[in-house]
Amino acid sequence: MKDLAEAAGQSSGAPPAIELRGISKAFGPVQANKDISLSVARGAIHGIIGENGAGKSTLMSILFGFYKADKGEILINGAQTEIPDSQAAIAAGIGMVFQHFKLVENFTVLENVVLGAEEGALLRTTMSKARAHLTKIAEDYEMNVDPDAKIEEIGVGQQQRVEILKSLYRNAEILILDEPTGVLTPAEADHLFRILRGLRDEGKTIILITHKLREIMEVTDTVSVMRRGEMTATVRTAETSPEALAELMVGRKVLLRVDKKPATPGATVLKVDNLRVVDDDKVERLKGVSFEVRAGEILGIAGVAGNGQSELLEVLGGMMAGTGLVEINGQSIDLTGKRSNGRSRRKRGIAHVPEDRQREGLIMDFTAWENMVFGYQWDPGHNNGWLMDNAGIRAETAGKMERFDVRPPDPHLAAKNFSGGNQQKIVLAREIERNPDLLLVGQPTRGVDIGAIEFIHQRIVDLRDAGKAILLVSVELDEIMGLSDRIAVMFDGRIMGERLPGETSEGELGLLMAGVTNAQEAG
């Protein structure tokens, strides 16, 4: 471990910024961290990668004083440090940017930054000093944020900058970022990485927790891999590869690219023409969208979140009203009437895997078998006259859980007790096993482990190969590129253009996602 800290580019004999020795933490019978040792050199970007539940977040929570380790010690700049609470962590120069931002939505940027670091009992002097200080930090690190803007009015990229500014305002020398790019567009992520490199060059130490291999390869100097609570390896990023890291994470060889044959598209299944949607706030979310999806093909919709993709899925899934023409197998669908709902869509052979599985795909407190019939509870197969055939549903659920490799395969377990990947598998099993003509699927692998991603992608491709039409919406460009047979890019409620995955690049799609149309001529 020592050699590695030196290898990370620290020539001087300075002690590492962070050193963990034999950290262990158990929650009841679950050993979240087992004897973890880690050393991060000052002025390095160190990645920690691992699947959900591997213990990354627990480890960082210990470092930030949320949990107390059962065993082990923490050394900051070579000095042994007790971190019983966040106050102590902040005092030790540690700042943390959480995956879910800890910002007060209706406070201004400035108020959020000073909260907890005020200089006196009255705000006036604190605020004017803080404003000057904040402006200076923001300039130093190219993080322009309007100090008087309210958090709810600025984008997620800016909100994240506020989180970083909060830490810097407290003079953090060590910055921990937990899954920082989950909510960012590719361009915003690039900007974040530029900021992180700038901070590193100023001598700050950065720990980046992620499950995205690409980011690790792009921005880190050294990387540690965690699996099932253990630190399985620490290597220099330059000396490893995504494949090797993935294998270390999962414990077996993983296919990073989707393995699929060329598509053989058949008849048009879904035809959308001039579809428009106005939401409750009278804002036009879809401004005349037209496309087709044919049998046996996957149409991927790329775009930055909030450009109308969600509304597109909701209208097609019957959760929202719209105007325009939507045809399924040549017959038009009622988009506004009372009977325009999820049930009528399912009768027409449309299955829907919603973007937000926890809110729209599942009822978290209900069991797996109950969740497995939602949307299909009227199906005669589930009913004995007046009563639901619960025993039958349970038996069926057990079979589906086995086929979709849901772990644990227990139909009586509540949905909230499954991991994100397994929750998603439950929703997919419910929708795919109905053998729909058209599958609408939104963010199929958001928050899902790398091993489960491989499985989910394979099931979507299998459905395509069975001659079904699939409309895929995802903010993950990798996923769109890997899975789609055709790609349509959405921006501001319109389709900016269609591309074939083999004939385009992330750069070109990125431009389209930002609404730059002259790429059309170039492409």
Place this chain on the structure above:
Amino acid sequence: MDFATLIQILDSSLRLATPLLLACLAGLFSERSGIFDIGLEAKMLISAFFSAAFAYTTGSVWLGLLAGILASMVFAGIHGLASITFRGNQLISGVALNFLASGMTVLIAQDWFQQGGRTPSLIGRARFEGIELPFAIGPSDAEAAGRPLSELLAEAGPLQLFYSELVSGHSVLVYVALLAVPASWWVLFRTRFGLRLRAVGENPAAVDTAGISVIGLRYSAMVIVGLLCGLAGAYLATGLQAGFVKDMTAGRGYIALAALIFAKWRPWHALGACLLFGLLQALALRTDVVEALFRFKLPVQFLDSLPYILTVVILAGFVGKAIPPRAGGEPYVKER
């Protein structure tokens, strides 16, 4: 309606608005910190009883006030214990305290005073008397002149009347309640404590990760609630009226909550909302004026129910979108 009547009605509005205002500000501090408090009623009632009981036994209204505030704080502490420490359901805790206060006060009152669940009437120093401001016409002038006060006032000019009736002559708690409005605003929006208090009601996780105690902040809010509700209850029993009677709060705790929503959790707006409710209550006491105004007889029951009708209308959301503090009602559990 002549000017004197108008002044009388406004005067009575102000007196009736005072307990509402104190309770409303109490609710404001509580809800801004993320704790829903449906038990304002309970705290006012318990304070009303203990302040009257102690004022009667000791003969000092100030000792009574102290007892009322302490009783109210104990209740606020119980609510804090249930909803902050034990993360219980805040509505249930509040409702339970309301029932507890309603039953307990009558029971103890009967045991101590044997007057059918009320305290004996308070007189003299056991009650808050009106404060006569300089140059105002008040009872002392009447005594000096040897004529009834009403006669003196009838002779006074409009400005003097306005000053003597509306501005002067209230008990100290009325002025305290009015001063509590700018004070609350200043604390909430100009101090570090206020910033943190508002933050903890919006996103306790942000406060927690900034290294500040969520529990500590919420308990300090409970102390303020106890103080303000204590003042409100004491005013009811020792200022507005002379003694405690069963359920004398008469739903004021709920009206204060409605006013809080109406005011969208802002101190100055709370003043306006409470004055409006006070006016409605004052009108219900002056059916003659209402009759003269509308030229037909409104049933007194209808007038009595007006504040409650307005409450229902407000709660049904007819006053535009009122966004409560986002973390309101949810116990804070540290997440991983």
